Amino acid sequence: MHQDEIDTSELRVCLRLALDFITAHRIAHDGTYDVGKITTNRDTLEQRVLLALTETDFSAMPANWSWKQAAHEIAIRVALAMVENEKSRPQSS
Template identity: 55%
Template sequence: MRLALNIVMAHRIARGLTLERARITAIRELLEERVLLALQETDDSAMPLNWSWQQAAERLSTQVALAIVHEQKNEPPAPHEGSSAL
C-alpha cells in the first residue's frame, strides 16, 4: 500500500494539489477501502496454487492508485500561500 500511496502523492505534488493532512488521510482510506473491497470479491478457491493474497493486494493497490490519479486530473491546484484574492 505504501507504493500506491506514494504514486498518488507524487501526482499530487507534481500537479500542485493540496497536501492537507485531512485530504491525504481521506485518500489513504479510500485506497485501503477499494483494495479491501476488491479482495473481498476475489474467490481464492478459484486461484492457482501459487496465488498470494499479498501479491494480489500489491497489484490491486497499484491499479487503485492509478485510478485515483486519473480521478484527480480535474481537481484544481491548491492556492499558493501568500497569494491574495483579487
C-alpha cells in the first residue's frame, strides 16, 4: 500500500491512544507538557506506522483484515518501544 492511499485524518484517529500513552509517560517522566516534544512524538509515531503499513502486502491479508486495526496495533507497539527508550534516558530536573 502506498502512503497516498492512507487517509491521514483516519490514521491519526488510529494513533490517538498510542500518542496519549506517550504523552502521559512524558508528563510523568519529566513533569512537562511540551507541545514541541508531543508534536515530534506524534510525527515519529506516524512515520513508523506508515512505514510498517507501506511494507505490508494488503493483497495477502485475509478478507476481514483492516489497515486501521493494524495501524492501531502497530502504533501501540511503537509507543511501548518509544516509552522504553525514554525510560532509559536520565530524568530532567
